[in-house]
Amino acid sequence: MSWVGRLLARQGIDLRQVAALFVMYLKQDLRSGKSSLSFRRGEYVTSNWGLILTLGIYSFLGLTTGSLVFAGVDVLLFSVIVLSFTLFIVALALSAESGNVILNESEADILGHLPIGSKTLFIAKVMNLLAFTLALATAANLFPTFFGVWAGGSNVFFIPGHILSATMVSLFATALIVVSYGVLMRLVSKDRFDNIVAYSQAVLTMMFMLGPQLIPRLMDRNHLKLVAGFQRYFLLYPPAWFSGITMLFVGRFDLDTLALSSIGTASLLVLGAVALKKVAVGYSGLAGKLASASGSVTTDSVVSAARQASKSRARSPSGDPVIQAMKARLLRSSVERAVFDLVSIYLRRNREIKVRLYPSLAYFIFYPLIAIFGQGLVDPFSKRGFALFPLVGAEMVCFVALTAVEGLLFSEDYQAAYIFEVAPLPALRQVYAGFRKAILVYIAGPGYLALFVLYSIFWRNPVDAFLILLPWMMMAPGVLAVPFLLGRRIPLSRKYQKGQQSSRNLGVFLFTLIGLSSVLGVQILATNGTIPYWLFLVLVAVPASIFYLVATRVRGSQGSPHTIENHAENAGRPELN
Amino acid sequence: MIVLDQLTKVYGEAVALDHVSLQIPSGQLLGYLGPNGAGKSTTVKMLTGMMAPTSGTAEIYGLDIQRDNLEVKRMIGYVPESSAVYETLTGREYLQLIGRLYGMEDRLIDERIGRFGEFFELEPGTLNGKRLSAYSKGMKQKVVISAALIHNPRVIFFDEPLNGLDASTALMLKTLIKSLAADGKTIFYCSHILDVVERMCDRIVIIDHARVVADGTLAELQSSSGEGSLERIFNKLTAHTDVEERAEEFSKTFSY
Numbered sequence: 130m131s132w133v134g135r136l137l138a139r140q141g142i143d144l145r146q147v148a149a150l151f152v153m154y155l156k157q158d159l160r161s162g163k164s165s166l167s168f169r170r171g172e173y174v175t176s177n178w179g180l181i182l183t184l185g186i187y188s189f190l191g192l193t194t195g196s197l198v199f200a201g202v203d204v205l206l207f208s209v210i211v212l213s214f215t216l217f218i219v220a221l222a223l224s225a226e227s228g229n230v231i232l233n234e235s236e237a238d239i240l241g242h243l244p245i246g247s248k249t250l251f252i253a254k255v256m257n258l259l260a261f262t263l264a265l266a267t268a269a270n271l272f273p274t275f276f277g278v279w280a281g282g283s284n285v286f287f288i289p290g291h292i293l294s295a296t297m298v299s300l301f302a303t304a305l306i307v308v309s310y311g312v313l314m315r316l317v318s319k320d321r322f323d324n325i326v327a328y329s330q331a332v333l334t335m336m337f338m339l340g341p342q343l344i345p346r347l348m349d350r351n352h353l354k355l356v357a358g359f360q361r362y363f364l365l366y367p368p369a370w371f372s373g374i375t376m377l378f379v380g381r382f383d384l385d386t387l388a389l390s391s392i393g394t395a396s397l398l399v400l401g402a403v404a405l406k407k408v409a410v411g412y413s414g415l416a417g418k419l420a421s422a423s424g425s426v427t428t429d430s431v432v433s434a435a436r437q438a439s440k441s442r443a444r445s446p447s448g449d450p451v452i453q454a455m456k457a458r459l460l461r462s463s464v465e466r467a468v469f470d471l472v473s474i475y476l477r478r479n480r481e482i483k484v485r486l487y488p489s490l491a492y493f494i495f496y497p498l499i500a501i502f503g504q505g506l507v508d509p510f511s512k513r514g515f516a517l518f519p520l521v522g523a524e525m526v527c528f529v530a531l532t533a534v535e536g537l538l539f540s541e542d543y544q545a546a547y548i549f550e551v552a553p554l555p556a557l558r559q560v561y562a563g564f565r566k567a568i569l570v571y572i573a574g575p576g577y578l579a580l581f582v583l584y585s586i587f588w589r590n591p592v593d594a595f596l597i598l599l600p601w602m603m604m605a606p607g608v609l610a611v612p613f614l615l616g617r618r619i620p621l622s623r624k625y626q627k628g629q630q631s632s633r634n635l636g637v638f639l640f641t642l643i644g645l646s647s648v649l650g651v652q653i654l655a656t657n658g659t660i661p662y663w664l665f666l667v668l669v670a671v672p673a674s675i676f677y678l679v680a681t682r683v684r685g686s687q688g689s690p691h692t693i694e695n696h697a698e699n700a701g702r703p704e705l706n
Numbered sequence: 707m708i709v710l711d712q713l714t715k716v717y718g719e720a721v722a723l724d725h726v727s728l729q730i731p732s733g734q735l736l737g738y739l740g741p742n743g744a745g746k747s748t749t750v751k752m753l754t755g756m757m758a759p760t761s762g763t764a765e766i767y768g769l770d771i772q773r774d775n776l777e778v779k780r781m782i783g784y785v786p787e788s789s790a791v792y793e794t795l796t797g798r799e800y801l802q803l804i805g806r807l808y809g810m811e812d813r814l815i816d817e818r819i820g821r822f823g824e825f826f827e828l829e830p831g832t833l834n835g836k837r838l839s840a841y842s843k844g845m846k847q848k849v850v851i852s853a854a855l856i857h858n859p860r861v862i863f864f865d866e867p868l869n870g871l872d873a874s875t876a877l878m879l880k881t882l883i884k885s886l887a888a889d890g891k892t893i894f895y896c897s898h899i900l901d902v903v904e905r906m907c908d909r910i911v912i913i914d915h916a917r918v919v920a921d922g923t924l925a926e927l928q929s930s931s932g933e934g935s936l937e938r939i940f941n942k943l944t945a946h947t948d949v950e951e952r953a954e955e956f957s958k959t960f961s962y
Contacts (some may be wrong), residue, residue, distance in 0.1 A: 149806035157794045160837075238790035242755035242863075244779035245808050624793075 134265060141248045150245075150253035156229075157262065180264075183632040186639075187218055187268040195273030204283035205359065205386075208291065210376045211273040212298050212368035218269050219262045219302045221634065224488035226332075227551065228307045230258050234653060235541050251409035260302050266299040271488040273474045280472045283379055290378025294371040297397055301367060304400035311408025327483035359385040370396065398497070459566055468563030469570075476571050481541050481625075493525040494574045497583060508588040509597060509656035512582050516656065517585060524649055526576035527608045528641040533572045533632035534564070534612050539625035546622035561613045562681065564620050565606070573605045596662065600652060600669040608645070608671045610680035707732050708753065708861065708892055712762035713940050715748050718869045721949070722748040724916035725762065732860075732907075737907030738896045741944050742924075747787070750863050753894070754784045768860055785852035785860065787865040787896075788845050793839035797828060800838060801856060808857040815856070822852035826875065843870035845868045851879065861892045868899065880906055904936040914944045929954040 158180065182408050195346040198207055231254060240250065240628065277287040313325055363369035363385075373389025460466040475482050486539045499516035500506045509516035548558060584594035612618055623629075646671065655665035708730040715723040721733055723745040728734050740746045748815045751757040753764055755775045766772045769778050773925070791800055798819055805815035823833050825849040829946045838846060847870045854862060884906060899902055903910060904924060912920040912927075920943050924936060933939045941949060 143809075145809070146807050153792060153795065153799075155804050156799065157792060160794050235790060237756065238786040238788045239792065240807075241751075242754040242779060242782065242784040242786075244776045244803070244809075245807055246776060471886050 141246050141611055142252055143249045145662055146245055146249045146423060151256050154257040159422050177633040179629045183635060184264060184268040184636050187265055188271050188472045191269040192272040195276035198276045204280035204379060205372060205376055207277055207280040208372035212372055213293060215266050215269050215295050215298050216302055216368050219266055219299050221304055222262060223306045227258060230254055230309050245517050247412045248409040251412040255307055262299045262303050266295050270295045286378045297371045298368060301397055302656055304404055307402055307706055308403050308408060327487035330487045356616050363389060367486060452602035462559045464559035465563035467558050469567045472564055472567035473571050486533055486536045490529055493522055493529045495621055497522040506587040508593050510593050519597060520652055522580055523598050524645050526573055526601060527605055527645060528637060530568050530573040531637040532634050533568050534636055537620050538618060539623050539629060540621035543622055543624045546619055548620050565609045567610060601668060603670050604673045607677040609698045610677060614680055707767055709765045713759050713764050714761045716760040721916045730892055731886055732892050733890045735906060735908045737903035737910040738894060739903060739940060740913035744913045746913060750896060752867055752897040753862055754782055755779050780821035784850050784855045785864045785867045789850050791838045791846060791850060794837055796837055797833040800849060801853055804853040805856050810857055818856050820908040844872055847871055858885045863894045863912055865896045900936045900940055912940060912943055919943045
């Protein structure tokens with residue numbers, strides 16, 4: 130055993146086990162989920178196209194962010210902006226992926242009985258998470274790392290400084306998420322853990338996303354102005370702490386940069402110590418407890434299953450007459466009702482789905498909150514100021530709903546989707562309809578309702594609130610039909626793999642940004658009075674209705690009989706004997 | 707030697723295992739039976755260190771399953787009912803992972819993989835070239851069993867190990883299990899296939915509603931219950947004596 134191994138062994142960490150687990154996790158992440166009949170060496174690196182695509186897109190976004198340097202930005206501000214972007218994308222990825230890494234219940238049967246210490250398992254999982262976030266951060270900072278040399282007051286030492294600070298930002302975000310999970314695992318009872326984790330991750334995502342926007346607005350009201358030099362809010366702003374380290378590398382030794390770098394380093398050390406001393410110890414036991422409580426690991430857990438069943442009966446919508454009446458109207462066929470119930474139950478009860486999807490739900494409230502803390506949530510019809518963000522908020526409900534569609538394709542229970550192959554479904558249209566309607570009712574509907582309430586309160590004008598949201602509500606059913614035009618979309622039918630959620634979220638985000646921005650633009654013109662608002666509503670309603678009617682005619686084929694999809698496309702299903 | 711002393715597991719108000727005490731000497735092949743939800747898997751998960759008991763103790767070769775958790779895990783092997791594996795790995799990669807996690811040398815791991823591959827007739831092309839996701843259920847089960855035995859454990863927990871195995875492999879495995887017991891290993895065998903348990907096991911423990919309702923050799927159980935086959939003994943002890951009548955009645959509801 131090497132001296133490193135001996136040192137770690139004294140801390141209860143088995144280096145060889147950490148290496149074995151880490152390599153295994155990497156193989157799982159880098160290989161595609163497809164079940165191929167032969168294994169080629171090249172598949173190690175190239176076959177998880179979701180991950181490759183995500184890295185490619187982040188590199189491009191990094192290129193555009195890094196191009197700020199050519200606007201003559203000061204090196205400190207440039208570093209803060211780039212590291213803010215890094216923190217943003219790392220947070221997005223962590224919110225989508227971390228739950229699946231840290232709380233992987235399906236692993237309990239594989240690893241639970243093996244002689245792996247808590248700290249060893251914890252370290253391996255954190256390394257897995259960190260490898261993913263570092264890959265994303267590397268992609269995002271590929272161009273800015275070199276572009277920064279040309280920032281005002283910079284020099285060639287910006288490169289090593291920025292590499293270090295970007296790494297520390299990734300470490301910081303990862304450590305924060307891990308510690309938050311660890312605290313929750315200890316403090317919260319098993320029964321409430323699912324919801325608390327999902328909602329807390331949503332809050333954390335909001336903090337990561339809002340922080341870069343809110344803190345500048347709150348402290349200095351600089352909004353989008355590019356202001357050189359140290360700003361007071363930097364002391365409360367994590368990306369700025371690590372920018373301080375970059376500044377030390379480029380030779381800016383002053384009290385401000387020393388303070389920033391000290392805060393950043395100290396925060397990382399504190400989080401790391403808490404993670405290792407508090408979270409790592411007993412991690413296996415906590416994770417095992419959660420796995421056994423969920424009932425998804427043991428087939429003999431009648432107790433936990435009985436408890437869950439009684440809760441589900443209490444919460445089941447089948448007992449509510451309003452819901453029943455609505456379902457009778459909305460869901461004409463039994464297939465639609467079956468899929469609607471399946472999707473809605475998983476949205477409400479499944480921990481893995483909740484932890485993966487709920488953080489994304491924060492996006493629709495993101496822009497209105499920026500407006501509230503910035504120039505105020507202005508009624509677009511009032512023409513009293515900058516009123517883009519309420520409209521973007523409405524647009525983002527579509528984004529959130531599309532994210533939910535993509536996210537719900539994946540589940541740890543993917544093997545149960547065989548039922549969609551063996552059931553007598555001549556076409557998948559009704560499956561798609563039930564799936565879409567569940568998202569409309571449980572995601573889009575509450576999103577619009579929340580925005581309606583928010584806007585009505587702030588504007589004291591519910592009519593304006595309704596009119597702003599109306600075009601987006603009309604478009605939502607059609608927008609939700611788009612993914613089903615691109616391929617089979619059976620809910621909960623694919624095995625989840627790292628990078629899938631992030632890359633799909635990105636794809637959906639770009640579609641929303643590019644595809645729906647034209648509508649946003651016309652709505653701005655309509656609220657300004659450039660075109661009559663009623664005309665805008667008609668221009669939205671007619672094509673949206675036609676598109677919806679056409680798109681929902683897509684039949685979708687069930688697939689050839691007696692097989693569970695084409696094996697080359699199917700992730701993780703066993704061959705039939 | 708496995709010793710359970712008043713082992714209990716409670717979830718809120720529900721008792722999953724109720725003060726179970728057992729002693730299982732080395733080399734014994736114990737059949738552990740019970741209806742669904744009786745507490746079998748709960749027992750196994752506590753003994754394999756995957757779940758902490760609410761009260762009571764359990765020791766494996768003198769080591770407490772809670773206090774000496776890692777040491778206990780080093781000497782046990784476990785074949786779960788779920789046959790869960792990391793499906794992105796090939797069979798060889800999975801067994802190498804397990805071997806390394808048990809602290810085995812790579813040379814020994816490779817040697818054992820070769821031997822298990824031969825025994826279970828897993829071709830090198832399959833073991834090395836196909837991911838576990840492409841394996842049939844039976845092939846996957848062979849890998850899971852290999853993983854449980856690769857480190858030569860002293861105690862082995864089997865939970866429905868014959869799932870998915872063809873007849874000849876099942877026979878091979880049953881013979882292997884009996885040989886392992888004869889070699890002094892302690893075997894804890896959970897199954898619903900009563901005729902296999904009846905023929906294989908030295909001793910049978912039946913658990914129902916979290917409690918042990920029978921414990922003895924087949925002959926002892928037959929004598930105490932007055933029934934012949936293990937199936938009838940089981941149904942009598944778990945209060946399922948009218949299953950045939952109920953099945954016949956129920957089938958009539960499907961007649962056209």
